[in-house]
Amino acid sequence: MNSLSDISLELLLPEAMMIVGILAMIIIPNLGDAKIRIPLTNTSVPVFFGGTRFAQVNNPFIPSVVAMITFTASFFMSLIMLEAETNGNIGEVMEINQFTNLFSLIFTSALLITSIATFYRMPPHKNPEIPKNTDSESSTGTKIKILMNNRRQVDFYILLMMVGLGMCLMSKSTHLFLLFVCLELASLSSYVLVGFYKESDIGGEAGTKYFIVGSVASAVGIYGMSLLYLWNGNLQIDSLTSSWATMESLDPFAGIGIGLMLVAFGFKVGAAPFHLATPDAYSGASSPIAGLLATASKAMGFVAIMKILLIITSSEEGIETYWMVAIALMSVITMTWGNFAALSSENPKRMLAYSSVAHAGYMLAAIAAIGSGLGDIDSNILIVTAVIFHLTILILFKFGAFLVLTILENEGLSHNMDGLKGLAKRDPVIAVSMFIFMLSLAGIPPLSGFLSKLLMINGIVNVSAGTGSLSSATILTWITSVNIIFWLALSIVINSAVSLFYYLRIGLIMFFEEPVIEEPPAKSIYLRIIIIICATFTILLGIGPLSEYLLEIANEAAQSLL
């Protein structure tokens, strides 16, 4: 047994930061002037906890500031760990390596962006009343008191930090049970966050729908896990891996168990046919939360999928895995469905949600290429590098697009294309950034979205193009003899072409339609700075030394995963 003292805390610094943050978030807003009278005397000792709260700690800024400090600290901790190439084990349930360090960085940066984006933007109630000149003095006082209340913000940021804690621990766990618990910690908090957007009529509905579908998916996943336990008697990933490798033919318990777990994780990444709640959740949630779901939550799902598919059930070189055909089919359906649904979306958030579904399809295609068993370890590492790289840069341009919608959200127009109309006339900088994000999502060079898509197609072509029969002298004999994985590359390419239509349409709407509202959108200086940073890095990571640096990190991460 491990005792608590065996745990080397320095390996869990980002998570420790978040726990400290959660505690601070509970304590600080509750500080007040409460006093305890020492029994039998008349002296009262202040205990600072409870009673009437101090004006300073009741300030609506306080929770955001605490959250921002926490996430900044854990972001830098992850960065330091990444630079120092920290690795180690915690008991038998967690392992820290470059892979987990990079994903901690991804999660904390997404959460940091979310907390900055929500800074100063959340009213204390659904429709707070604003004091008027005609009000009496006492009712003005009450209204101001309500306005200056930070209870709602505290709830929101505690949930946000719970999401972060769950995600970071989840990527580190090497035990399926811990993995699932952490995944649920993050998921349950994110369901509430989706429903938190009470200003919108559909927020609650979206949260409920997301919660119901999500919990059914989790229940199915837990059932699958119980079958795995029945089969192996142990949920340690190493033990499952060795049992899987020694299995002579596919054991029904193991096969069905893995399949059912994939349902739960497929829901997280938004893979068809489990994606149906995704667009509703994204369009019902506030834009920063939708951005969080599209980037960090998706990355979390992919970590789980990679652990299940690439570690536990991977087979030896040259042998096709059991799941290859299923995942390949799923990826084609996912990307095609996502793109065609996005074509007809009139709501920018739904459109981005479907585009996120399509991107999940591209990444699944890359994973299917590994499952084909055609490539050697080097080419598999290359493919995983591509997927990790894509998940990392999604934070820049997918989240960036949601941040632009965040700016528009206060005008109440982020739910249809009207809000984007004529954005270039109202605010050229934001419109150009949005256009860059769209081009990057579409994969136009030299933006970073192109590099990641290129790397994924690269990986697929690398393992499959050599499979056509060597003696084939004509195209026809070659086409019939090549491995089906090769056609995944073509389907990604055709899908990219389809997707171009709706990404460019956003550009057309922003630059060439007459604006519905003439005034420029709110200044929101913090948001504006992050949007510009995101756009800059979208360009810088496309080509040149920075992309080289990130590729190397992603490559190290991929090596430590496989």
Added chain:
Amino acid sequence: MNLDILTIITLVPIFTGLILIILPQLLPKETADNLKLITRNISMGVALAIFAISTMIFIGTIGSVDWTDILHGEYVLKNEQFSLISSIGVQWKVGADALSFPMIWLTSLLIPISMLVEWDAKKGHIFHPLILIMEGALLGVFVSLDLFIFYVFWELTLIPMFLLILLWGGEDRKYAAMKFFIYTFTASVFMLIGILVMYFHTTPIPGIGSMTGHHFDLVQMSLQDNLIPNEGLRHFVWILLLIGFATKMPSVPVHTWLPDAHVQAPTAGSMLLAGVMLKMGAYGFLRIAVTIFPESTIIFMPLLVFLGMASLVYGAWVCMGQTNLKRMVAYSSVSHMGLIFLGIATMQPLGIAGALFMMFAHGVISPLLFAVAGAFKHHYHTLEIGSMRGIAHHSPYLSGHMMLGWMASLGLPLMAGFVAEVAILIAFWMSFGWLVMLPALTLIITATYYLTSMQRTIFESDDPHQGILPASLNGDEPRDVTWNENTGMFILGIFTIIFGIFPFIFWDMMSVWSTGFMSDIMISAMENTDAWSPSIDWILEVFK
């Protein structure tokens, strides 16, 4: 030489253009307004400087290159290789040879002229820098010797052109811009798959591609024997590349984006589109598909002949029925691009040199045609051929330029187009015999549509002093061309005649390159291939 001149002429316009667009957003309003006033002058200055540099490269003042002495496979003005993304083997590698240099010179010539023709464009502080960015992207396509960078520039040309059509286009510009972007992007992602398959068959070069062990270096790829050993895969890659290049060129049946894009694009956009962007297709086809997969090219020669014939005949035939001046000129481009495929399919030095000269000559003539069409739109507010008659009386200069352009395009001797047509037709006759009747007779159709449209617009009028003016003028007296349009057209007209009378200026280096190309690559490929073609035996005999 330390100063890497090709990198400079590629990157300077891109960055100048970007700075000229971005800077006014950052400066205080008054300074920004002042800057906006001189933006077009700065852009023109940069464009002229680049034209001067490329001319100096041509006459040998810079780099002291003797252009007629470059062997095939040799690149001049190469830079020090510089690794951009070393883990996947991307390098910044530029160089020029006789295939790319005429295109580089042509680009640097057309950019200042297209700026001049639209000197007074609305929102000029964005228009001229965009053309400058376009110049950098186009030059990048022609100078890069690394396929990744090539592809990046190839796609980068789409963005300024997309914006040019969208911001300054005609009535239906949104549809045209979207169609243009999606059509060509889709085609080029097919090409991208082809490039990636090639990438995975490269053998490692020490020092680059540390993660994948492969590289995008085009020169090394063409040096590697038998890049893709699997024959079926090789043909498949060739077809993927052909899809990308043929769409850009464009060849029937993937030409339908071109008329829409041309009709809607602003004059300068049309000029660059027809003058240089279409040539990117032919350039890429020769540089990548034919050079690296000569066997596939020989095997698919009948396909090339078919595509070329179809474009030539169909394009010319459709021209006869056009009532819109710009649409007619656009289809005539399709028709002329068909000749390039025919020239390549002849597999002879003369034919290939003819194709190269066609690329160049069409690059000088078609901008003139589009400048004329643009001036019509500008001064008569219509492009309908039947709606105006006898305009020679009102706009003598415009009519003169139109006559010159039309005559050059239909292949009148002593004009640049004639040289190319004759070379291609002779080579075609040598390779395919009496099949030459089809392209030769198509030239009659070409003459028909040009002469008809010219006669109906310029001359034909009952009253010699008063033509029929289109209703779109609302009874106003039309003006002749403005000074800037006139100057631009004059320069293009002069070059058309100069290269018609003295074709050897560029012809010599092209024919040296094509001869080397044939003897280095095609002949051995022909000996290895047992494809059916009546001409191959004959070509081999001539070379022995």
